[in-house]
Amino acid sequence: MEQLRRLWELQEVEHSIKQRERELQHLPSAEEYRQKKKEYALLERELEKKTEDLQGKRKELRRKESEVEQLSASVKELNSRLYSGEITSAKELESLEKKIESLKSNISKAEEETISLMDALEGEEAELQRLQEKMERDKKELLQLKKRAAQDTEALKDKLEELGSKKGELEGNIQDELLQKYRDMSRRSRGRCVSLVKEGFCGICNVSLPSSFRAKMLTPGELVFCENCGSLLVAGD
Ligand SMILES: [Zn+2]
Structure with a gap:
C-alpha cells in the first residue's frame, strides 16, 4: 500500500521535474531578455553607422569651409593686385577681373554647399542624440531583464534541486522490483x-x-x- 503510494508520488515528482525542465528551456523572462538583447545589438550597429556618417559629414564640412577660406584669400590677393596700380594693361586687368568673378562664383557655390551640409548635420545630430537617449533607456531595461531572467532561472533550478532530492528519497524507499x-x-x-x-x-x-x-x-x-x-x-x- 505504502509502496504503491510512494510510487505514485515518484511519478508526480518526475512529472514536475520534466515540466520544470521544459519551463527552464523556455523561460519567458529569459526569452524576453534574449530578444531585447538582439534589438539592442541592432540599435548599437545603427548608432555606429550614424556616428560614422556624421563624422564623414563633419569632415566634408571642414573641407568646404577651408575651401571657402582659400578661395576668399585668393580673391583678396587678386583684388589687391587689381587695385595696386601695378597692372596697367587693360587686357590684363580685364582678365584679372574675370578671374575674380569666377572665384567669387565658386565661393558662393561652396558656401551654399556648406549651408546645406550644416542643415543636414543639425538633423543628424538631433537624430543621433535621440538614438543615444533611447540606448541609455534600453540599456537600463536590458539590465533589469537580465536580472529578472537570472532570478527566475535560479528559482527554477532551486525547485528542480528540491524535486531531485525528493525523487532520490522516494526511489530509495521503493522496492527495486x-x-x-x-x-x-x-x-x-x-x-x-x-x-x-x-x-x-x-x-x-x-x-x-x-x-x-x-x-x-x-x-x-x-x-x-x-x-x-x-x-x-x-x-x-
Ligand atoms: Zn484508467
Missing part, C-alpha cells in the same frame, strides 16, 4: 502510468472501477491494473 516495473511501464506509456483512485474512479482515464477492485487494491503485494487504460491502480483517500 516495483521500481523496475514502473520504469518499464513508463517507457511504454506516453504519459502517466500509475493512477491514484479516488471515489472509485481511475485517476488517469476517469473510468468508474468495479467495487471488487477496492478490495484487490488493498491486498498487500497485489498489483491491480485499470481495465480501460492499463495503468497501475493505487488506492487514494
